[in-house]
Amino acid sequence: MADLKTAPSIDIQKIRDQFPVLHQKVNGKPLAYFDNAATTQKPQSVINTLVDYYQGYNANIHRGIHTLAEKATKAYEESRKVIQRFINAAEGEEVIFTKGTTEGINLVTATYGRQNIHKGDEIILSGLEHHSNIVPWQIVAEEKGAIIKVIPVLEDGSLDMASYRNLLSDRTKIVAVNHASNSLGTVNPVKEIIELAHLAGARVVIDGAQASAHLDIDVQELDCDFYAISAHKVYGPTGTGALYGKRELLEAMPPYQGGGEMIKNVSFEKTTYNDIPHRFEAGTPNIADVIAFKSAVEFVSKQGKHAMAAYEHELLSYATERVGKIQDVRLIGTAREKVSVLSFVINDIHPFDIGQMLDARGVAVRTGHHCTEPLMNHFGIEGTVRASFAVYNTMEEIDSMVEGLERIVKFMK
Numbered sequence: 361m362a363d364l365k366t367a368p369s370i371d372i373q374k375i376r377d378q379f380p381v382l383h384q385k386v387n388g389k390p391l392a393y394f395d396n397a398a399t400t401q402k403p404q405s406v407i408n409t410l411v412d413y414y415q416g417y418n419a420n421i422h423r424g425i426h427t428l429a430e431k432a433t434k435a436y437e438e439s440r441k442v443i444q445r446f447i448n449a450a451e452g453e454e455v456i457f458t459k460g461t462t463e464g465i466n467l468v469t470a471t472y473g474r475q476n477i478h479k480g481d482e483i484i485l486s487g488l489e490h491h492s493n494i495v496p497w498q499i500v501a502e503e504k505g506a507i508i509k510v511i512p513v514l515e516d517g518s519l520d521m522a523s524y525r526n527l528l529s530d531r532t533k534i535v536a537v538n539h540a541s542n543s544l545g546t547v548n549p550v551k552e553i554i555e556l557a558h559l560a561g562a563r564v565v566i567d568g569a570q571a572s573a574h575l576d577i578d579v580q581e582l583d584c585d586f587y588a589i590s591a592h593k594v595y596g597p598t599g600t601g602a603l604y605g606k607r608e609l610l611e612a613m614p615p616y617q618g619g620g621e622m623i624k625n626v627s628f629e630k631t632t633y634n635d636i637p638h639r640f641e642a643g644t645p646n647i648a649d650v651i652a653f654k655s656a657v658e659f660v661s662k663q664g665k666h667a668m669a670a671y672e673h674e675l676l677s678y679a680t681e682r683v684g685k686i687q688d689v690r691l692i693g694t695a696r697e698k699v700s701v702l703s704f705v706i707n708d709i710h711p712f713d714i715g716q717m718l719d720a721r722g723v724a725v726r727t728g729h730h731c732t733e734p735l736m737n738h739f740g741i742e743g744t745v746r747a748s749f750a751v752y753n754t755m756e757e758i759d760s761m762v763e764g765l766e767r768i769v770k771f772m773k
């Protein structure tokens with residue numbers, strides 16, 4: 361491979377300076393944080409937004425007429441507009457704030473799913489799915505007597521599209537797949553998946569948890585019916601996210617949870633529900649974090665997602681090359697199109713042991729099944745070691761991980 365240490369087109373040091381948490385030692389060694397697929401670190405701008413809200417204008421939204429309530433409401437609704445642009449939804453009303461991807465998918469299964477899935481209907485998932493895009497569908501399938509079908513995964517970790525075509529039929533009601541796999545990094549051909557599903561008359565739910573920080577998201581271009589993301593995977597706070605849904609679908613859906621804010625009028629005889637998106641945002645939402653979600657998206661826009669993705673790709677190529685050369689390493693997931701996730705196993709050394717030994721060197725990786733047990737079973741393994749890269753990681757950090765892995769292999773032989 362040609363010069364892998366090519367200079368990035370963005371100033372990594374300047375970016376690193378914006379992340380206070382990175383500047384610490386862990387177990388006496390400089391922290392190398394490679395657990396970004398689990399959650400990304402937060403830039404100072406996101407932290408400042410949280411502090412500013414609690415210090416300056418903490419108030420409940422939508423209902424108040426006093427100054428702080430109006431300021432908080434304005435910031436919350438501005439965030440909706442920013443997220444709308446981030447995923448290129450046609451309207452802000454099509455963006456519902458949630459706790460994250462998990463809640464977004466559960467919202468769809470509990471409302472659209474319960475209303476539209478009937479006995480004998482088929483739901484197509486993929487073998488790459490996170491548990492949060494499996495279990496909610498199992499719940500509704502069990503309740504309704506529907507059948508779950510699974511798109512098989514090929515040896516390189518990509519989806520078997522020929523099998524997908526064969527699974528589709530007029531019984532298919534839903535296709536639910538991720539845009540990018542959290543365990544392997546595989547980027548799925550979601551545009552094609554959506555087109556084929558629509559030809560069969562099915563609706564499509566995309567789990568965008570791993571895509572949002574790395575890939576362009578254009579829900580109109582994709583023509584997906586629903587798209588779920590989590591703020592914390594894209595440099596934002598935990599406990600918030602967004603669900604996109606097409607207006608005509610959201611308007612026809614029954615409410616998700618009952619309570620304040622989701623109603624127009626309540627009486628003991630008859631309650632009328634609010635318009636979208638408020639119909640799906642019962643109760644006091646996670647105001648501070650929703651507002652800080654905007655700052656996270658602005659951080660990404662400022663760096664430029666393409667420049668970030670290009671740099672992350674360099675990190676991935678370099679790490680793949682170096683880790684792949686270590687004795688007895690088996691890379692899991694080698695699809696041509698990947699986000700910056702490197703999963704691997706080393707012979708019969710337990711991933712947990714590798715994770716612990718790397719932690720002793722300040723290198724934070726994730727080990728285990730990554731909430732994708734069916735995928736691990738498919739590869740005949742219990743779990744992997746997963747290093748997932750973000751824009752603030754460096755080649756030197758990868759060198760440190762590789763050095764650690766080489767020592768582990770030597771030590772464990």
Ligand code: PMP
Pocket residue numbers: 397398459460461462463490492493538540541542567569570590592731
């Ligand atoms: N889907 C994928 C692909 C994920 O990686 C994750 C988070 N690991 C989720 C769904 C769930 O996201 P959250 O925990 O933020 O709801």
